[in-house]
Amino acid sequence: MTLSLLAISATAQDDTATCDYDDPDWSNPCVSYGVDFQDQGSYFQNISSTDPFTFVSFFEGMTLDAVGCQADTCDNILVDPNGDEYLCSDTNLTPDDTNQMSTCPMDKDQLWSGDWSVILISNNGDACPIAYERDFSLTVAEPVTTTYTPTVTLSATITPITNVTSITTTTDSITVTSTVTSAKTTVKPTTTVTPHQVTSTKTVTMGTVRKTKYTAVPTLVTKTVVQTCSIPPTQRWPDPFCTITPTLVSAAALSTASAEATSAGRRRDNMRRVPADRAARIAERKARLAAARKEKRGLDVATTTLTDLNTSDYVTTTSTSTAATSTMIITSQATVTTTLSTTTTVLSGTTVLSQVTITAPTPTKTHTMYTVVTSTVATITKHPTITITVHTAPAKSTSVCYAKGGKMWPA
Known part of the structure; x- marks a missing residue:
């Protein structure tokens, strides 16, 4: 799908009865969900990683008729805390409930802490266009390494x-x-x-009281644990309607849905009133995320514990x-x-x-x-076993897991 196809006129949409944005009973026939980065979530990212920033979504048709999610692609845009946009790779809208990964032109070591967003825009074939926004907070830093001494x-x-x-x-x-x-x-x-x-x-x-002296020489044993893919629980709500007007692409759903819903004096529950000024929009987004932020989570591990290998x-x-x-x-x-x-x-x-x-x-x-004579008759050396756990997983399994929006576990 070329970017020019997104500029679908409001007139063309008026011919589609199922896209009646002014109907209070109408809901989007195709919605998106976040998998690894979910709306209103807070996540940790490893700043020492040179891997590209990726995110995973899936789409789901919400109607029983033929509208739903069409065999089309979705444009994905990453928005940084300053409001700058980065065009990421496209994802497919179909089949339903299938995880789709988008790769952005920004590595993790180029990220910084703050409020980020991704915008998902598509014509949805010949059906109703969609424009969704997923807001989340990133904490970008070096992971903390702690040492465990047995x-x-x-x-x-x-x-x-x-x-x-x-x-x-x-x-x-x-x-x-x-x-x-x-x-x-x-x-x-x-x-x-x-x-x-x-x-x-x-x-x-x-x-003679005979005493035995004990000394320890620990034996290190390596235990290999094969990691498995752990995928976060499904986001409980669809992504909300887009509040950011992108500059990289034109979104028919934004011009059509917003105009009609506003003219009728009604806005869907997942639509927000957006300040017209760019600075005001960024401030509003930061305030909204700060109010929703509860706990840090994410694909990168913030703390890694290593076992001390020096037995002394x-x-x-x-x-x-x-x-x-x-x-x-x-x-x-x-x-x-x-x-x-x-x-x-x-x-x-x-x-x-x-x-x-x-x-x-x-x-x-x-x-x-x-x-009574006390003497040490012998020194017994014991070799207690200290198990060092090493996590491993095939490279192919790891890449497949990330593509599904999961992480390898245990970390």
Whole structure:
């Protein structure tokens, strides 16, 4: 379809009964819907991308007769926040409900944040001409990349120790010597001397608590996830009637529908009263989009999360569990002192011999000290698995998905 065909006169349209714009019960026989960029939406675009800006639409016949959407093409115009226009590639009006992608002569790195519009204009064959407008807001910036650092958890077992004391009793003896006199001819006195007890100390290792040291060397495993095409939900309402008068093409639907509807004092619900001044039109569009804007969405991903591949950055924590209680028996010695009495007989009489001293064996006592030794018997290296997810999709599948107005998921 050449651009000159768009300049269809109002007289020609008056001959088509189904194009009676002055009829309050009349509605457009062919309407358009946005797919990836929808009317009143807000979207993020990656300014570092050199891909051309594209948008996807589909058309739908709204009547049961032969009018509907005809086998014709639609002119697509991109309008920037300053009101400048860019002629994008044509799309087909038929078949119904079929996604059609239009490519614009502007790459994503040439976009800027603000309120944008696309205008869709067609003669719709020999039926009623159409002129629709899709307004949306773009946030154009570099995507934010965040780094996720995994935490490695090691498991360790603690064995509690219960001490039980066993008491062993020993006896120390003290000898007390007394002297008695007995009348005899010869006296041979004897004294037994017991040396002081000598105590020695020895240390006994009652047991060894063996501890295991754990260290982590993470193993990175790559998991490949094949992306699938995710298409946004269908726009719930058709694109509204065009409020921007384009300069790149002439639109018969604008001159015919606006004039007749205005002269009758009526305007369809999806038609807006448009300021005549260009600056006022741009201001009105910005105010309208600002009021409708709710949340950012779109085909480009604003935030990308990457997993840190440097395992030395990972945080290591220990998860402990308690094993059965281990019992250690401590033997304790108790000493009981007893007194032994001995008697030295001194004979009294004619002759008294010199006193004889007998030295008894030295009594000994051993004091035992008990200790528990803690030692690291082994170092166990564990290799926890950290999964790195990589998303992949065939290039052909990606291009087909974009042509349908979708995006590859997961991002």
